[in-house]
Amino acid sequence: MTKKFRVSFVAVYAPVEPTDGDTSDSDEFYLQLQEQIDRVPGRNMVFLLGNFNAQVGRNRDRWYPSLGKFGIGKENSNGYRLLHFCRYKNLVITNTVFDHKIAHKLTWFLTDSKTTNLIDYVIVNRRLARSIQHTREVLYSSAVIDVKSKDHHLIMPRVNLELKFQGNYLPGSYNACRIKNENLRETFQEQLNTKLESLKFDNVEDGWNYFRKKICEVVDGVLRKKVRTPLGEETCTRIF
Structure with missing residues (x-):
C-alpha cells in the first residue's frame, strides 16, 4: 500500500x-x-x-x-x-x-x-x-x-509500483478525447479499415476474438495516452 x-x-x-x-x-x-x-x-x-x-x-x-x-x-x-x-x-x-x-x-x-x-x-x-x-x-x-x-x-x-495517477487517467489508459482531432480520427478509421479487410472466421467466437484483437491494436496505436513508464518498449509490447 x-x-x-x-x-x-x-x-x-x-x-x-x-x-x-x-x-x-x-x-x-x-x-x-x-x-x-x-x-x-x-x-x-x-x-x-x-x-x-x-x-x-x-x-x-x-x-x-x-x-x-x-x-x-x-x-x-x-x-x-x-x-x-x-x-x-x-x-x-x-x-x-x-x-x-x-x-x-x-x-x-x-x-x-x-x-x-x-x-x-x-x-x-x-x-x-x-x-x-x-x-x-x-x-x-x-x-x-x-x-x-x-x-x-x-x-x-x-x-515496480512507482506509479502515479495523472488527472483523470490511469497509467496506460486511453485518451478518448483525442478522437476529436480530425487527423487522428481519419488515421484511426483508415487503420481500422485496413485491419478488418481480411476479417474471415468459421464461427462467431473466432470472429469476435479476431475483431476485438484488431480493435485493440488500432486503439493502442492511436489513442493510448503517452505516460512515463519504468518498462522499456519491448516489455510493454509483450504485455499489450
Whole structure:
C-alpha cells in the first residue's frame, strides 16, 4: 500500500482437473473467486497468486490480452476456465508475458522429475500489468515451498509500483478525447479499415476474438495516452 493506491492480494488453490466430467468443484471455485474480486474496491490493483491447477497453453490469438506470447503446453479444461475468467475480469497471466527459458516457467514436478507443468500463476489486472518487470520460477531447493514432496516451486515476480495517477487517467489508459482531432480520427478509421479487410472466421467466437484483437491494436496505436513508464518498449509490447 502507498499513498497513491492500494494493492489487494488473493491467495488461490484451485480444484484439480476433473477426470469424471464433474465440474461442480470448479464452478464453486470460480464463483467464490469472482465474489472475492468483486469485493475489491475499483481503484485497487489486484494480484491473484497460487496453484490454479490449470494449463493455459499458448493460443495468444484467441485469448489476447489475458495470455502473453510465451505460454507453454496445451490448454486443458481448467485452463479454458481460467483463461475465460481472466478475459472476463480483464486480467493478465504474467507467467506467459516474458520470454524465459522453459526451465524457468515450469512450476510443478512429480518426484520422477520427468512430468512437469505450468500450473501456478501470478495474475494481475491490466491496470497493474505494466509494473510487472518479469515473472519466473525460482529453481533452487531453498525456495521450494513443499520441502517434503518438492512438487511446487516458488514463483518470483519483480514488480515496480512507482506509479502515479495523472488527472483523470490511469497509467496506460486511453485518451478518448483525442478522437476529436480530425487527423487522428481519419488515421484511426483508415487503420481500422485496413485491419478488418481480411476479417474471415468459421464461427462467431473466432470472429469476435479476431475483431476485438484488431480493435485493440488500432486503439493502442492511436489513442493510448503517452505516460512515463519504468518498462522499456519491448516489455510493454509483450504485455499489450
